[in-house]
Amino acid sequence: MTELQAYLLIAALLFCVGLAGALTRRNAILVLVGIELMLNAANLNFIAFWRFNPNAAAIDGVMFVIFSIAIAAAEAAVGLALIIAIYRHYKTSNVDEVKELKG
């Protein structure tokens, strides 16, 4: 296995752990944590592919990750504000107890 494949496997494992957590946990905060883990895995893929790109002058992978980190920070702030608002309204932070829109 080459080093690039090792990095990609680590990123895939991180992504799937985050996915499993986001799909299975009841607490909305931990769902958000799982999404953050998935974003980190995507960033790791960007940096790994940038590092093993034969074009030495290209810097696009790093720029993508910088913008991705900024967007992830904004997403975390808005998501946690939503969770706090939901907690204030429904007195719970479990995603399966908020079912007003369930058909």
Add this chain to the structure above:
Amino acid sequence: MSFPLFILGVLTVAGAVAAMTLRNLIHCVLSLAVSFVGVAMLFLRLGAEFVGFAQILVYVGAVAILIVFAILLTRSGGVEPKPFLNSQWWIGLAIAIAVFGSLAVAIVGSKDLTSVALAEKTAPVKQIGIELMTRYVLPLEVIGLLLTAAMLGAVIIAWQEGDRK
């Protein structure tokens, strides 16, 4: 796969697994911070110094602390009640395992990935700054606008109505 990379990978993935399986939410966030530090060290090992330190600043310094404050404000600290997974957890787990299986098969089986050469490469901060101010100046402005809008939105959403006396 070299030995330091193996250690870093185990640290990152173990932190992520602990963050997703522990029952105490505070412990979950601390494991999440460990996982973020692991990812930052992987960035440093790949030669992306600026991104590694930005990762530590933004994720470990800001996002993890923000999540701790959210746990505090929703009073869900301490040990969670017993069913901390939702009722259809096995479907989510099966989906995650299927996704990892297909990704792993694709990564291990790809011929293009095994033929890349390991070139020495860095991203100096000076070059990142020049690129940000020339080629990526429009995305930079958009990100600034987005962060402002997200900050205002977060404040308005979490605003407690009827609290002013």
